[in-house]
Amino acid sequence: MESNTPEATFPEKRTWKTALWSLTKLLTVVVIIGVIIRGFLFTNYIVYGQSMMPTINDGERIIVNKLDYELVTPSRFDLIIFHATEESDYIKRIIGLPGDTIEYKNDILYINGKVQEETFLDDFKETHENGLFTDDFTLEQVTGESEIPEGYVFVLGDNRQNSVDSRHIGLVPIKEIVGKANITFWPLTNIRLLS
Template identity: 45%
Template sequence: MSPRRKGLLYWCIGFVCGIVLLVQVQNHLYSNYRVEGKSMTPTLEEGNRLIVTKAGFDERDIEHFDIIVFHKNKREDYVKRVIGLPGDEITYRNGFLYINEQYIEELYIRDEADLGTGSAQTGSFTLKSLMGVDKVPEGMLFVLGDNRDKSYDSRHFGFVPVDEVVGKVNMRYWPLTEWQADF
């Protein structure tokens, strides 16, 4: 075989190996997601591109207020914020969050004055009033979108099974002017 053909063969083998490696990284370590809709505004805007960590991820890695991607069904993945972990009692009183009877300030959601609605966007509810249980069940999460008035979330579809979580959002890389790696 001529040196030229040999070089081309090595280049092709390297290219194919690179593609295989890229596919494996995407399938097992990290994934790329595009934000669809306005449910996570102002934290994430429609069209933002995200990197989600999947490697070594299990239930113990999920913490309050993490932004996660999960399988809503076989065709759709959703991006939401974790509000309740297994065993948590979640209450909203006049738009204010209480986890296990302790007030939690939510700095990441829009102020009602910014919305122009004149009402607390989360309203008042308890897990009991929404789902008939006092606490988030084992193996489940309670998630909400940051744009509470426009979000289809656990208030509507119920708890998210932990085994449906793809991973945690760890970086927004697009648009470049909004690059962020501290979610």
């Protein structure tokens, strides 16, 4: 005998499976987007050491924009992360660009023979008590080059008395730059834009 009642369905079970499938698809998309952003656009680093004090302190975490230098060329005074060795990346500030000559004399930076202000060092210089903040040198003395060749930059740490930088490791190939440091995000009390 046939029944006139409609066939029974289990909407709870179908809804639960649909929701699980939707959640799985959403999480997959989020993970893929996260991998793309982290791999190609942004990454984060922990800063070790005192070479960038007071701009960036030991143990702070920073966000690095990896895309910036795919679109524009590096600029003077940008804070960059670069591959210093196969095992280590450094954070330093670009001081010299291709074609520049550099000299420090009596704590004054000269680029292409002209005085260049470094206002980001003003507060740190005031607390420094031991003679020159940046020792005298010329580009040629520390790198053997009279001017920075194409494809390279000259970098210094902001803590000039405690920094391994182009004065020691030489010029940095632009192709070794990972990206531009934009923001400190940890500890939370120190969140700020970097300049």
